[in-house]
Amino acid sequence: MSNSANIAFIGGGNMARSLIGGLIARGASAASIRVAEPVEVLRESLARDFGIEVFATAAEAATDADLWLLAVKPQVMRVVCEGLSTLAQSRKPLVVSIAAGITASQMQRWLGGDGAVIRAMPNTPALLGAGVTGLFASAQVDAAGRARAEELLSSAGKTVWIDDEAKIDAVTAVSGSGPAYVFLLAEAMEAAAKAEGLADDAARTLVLQTVLGAARMLTESDEAPEELRKRVTSPNGTTQAAIETFQEGGFEKLVGRAIHAASERGRELSAAND
Known part of the structure; x- marks a missing residue:
């Protein structure tokens, strides 16, 4: 698989693990998946269990990927995005965030432009492949980007598109929580x-x-x-x-x-x- 099909997971916690497992179960190549995770024991576990490339920093994982899935806590999202802003402006990736309460415009601003951003709100049954994810796409996301994000998140269960970003907080309240x-x-x-x-x-x-x-x-x-x-x-x-x-x-x-x-x-x- 070419670099243009690579996916970088920024954060290797439980939700990222469930999505990675779902992708591989559906036939995705382990070579196309890269993960940034600062905790060494989690990196080692991901590499051992899935045979994927793991890195200690976000920039290392994101360098050769055009889809970035940001699976970090809302409190650190700004720091993570600003650290990737130079790379984001050169690569123009599709960015998918699963952080509650962080808007698409915030992520665009922190990443240094008006790139394609999708907000996703999965829930914990995704760990069993029985979850549901609400999705909202910024105006910069084209049909191919929507399809790719839906394919990624559907590995954890059903998906529902939300046209009004303000309603994502309701998705979080109903299905996320x-x-x-x-x-x-x-x-x-x-x-x-x-x-x-x-x-x-x-x-x-x-x-x-x-x-x-x-x-x-x-x-x-x-x-x-x-x-x-x-x-x-x-x-x-x-x-x-x-x-x-x-x-x-x-x-x-x-x-x-x-x-x-x-x-x-x-x-x-x-x-x-x-």
């Missing part, structure tokens, strides 16, 4: 099951399989969540008693408030890093 909401529900259900007298192992198995089964019904059925809920809620039955208790506590409004709070925090992160 969303797995934690499900984990919290499972945590609470397991604790309640134990409080009702179930043994620890029984409580855990019942909760985990219930969450798994419900998720499969949602994804494998054409029915809306509301309809599926109604089907398992018999009038005056046990499920109705539970649902009414949730609703009396303001469940739907609480979920709305929580997702709005996460969206607001995303906007705050952007402002804090400007």
Whole structure:
């Protein structure tokens, strides 16, 4: 594969690892993938597990690549981009960022121009190939760039394009943070099951399989969540008693408030890093 097809991952953490694994599983050449990771033990692990080239600095990895995937924390994104700005102006790469709260215009400014930038918000189930990623492209990204970014991120699950960048914070709040909401529900259900007298192992198995089964019904059925809920809620039955208790506590409004709070925090992160 030529250098023009190389991908540089700037940051070699869990999300980068999952994307790399997905790419290789789909037939990508290990020789086309380069990773910059300052932590030596992570570099060694990536090289050993995938047979890819690894580097200690971002510039080394990015030099021979025309797609850069920035997988670093929002707090260090500016420093990373400014360190790559000279190279970015000469290579004109397609830049894909998975950092929450950092806008395309911020990255363009820090990289020293108005290059092609895509914001991506994957979630942690991507580590299992079962994730979903929201994508937003700056005006400089052409159809080929969109297709290449979608191919890269689809290695971790489904992708959804967002036309308005302001809505990326909502994507972060719904799907980026969303797995934690499900984990919290499972945590609470397991604790309640134990409080009702179930043994620890029984409580855990019942909760985990219930969450798994419900998720499969949602994804494998054409029915809306509301309809599926109604089907398992018999009038005056046990499920109705539970649902009414949730609703009396303001469940739907609480979920709305929580997702709005996460969206607001995303906007705050952007402002804090400007």
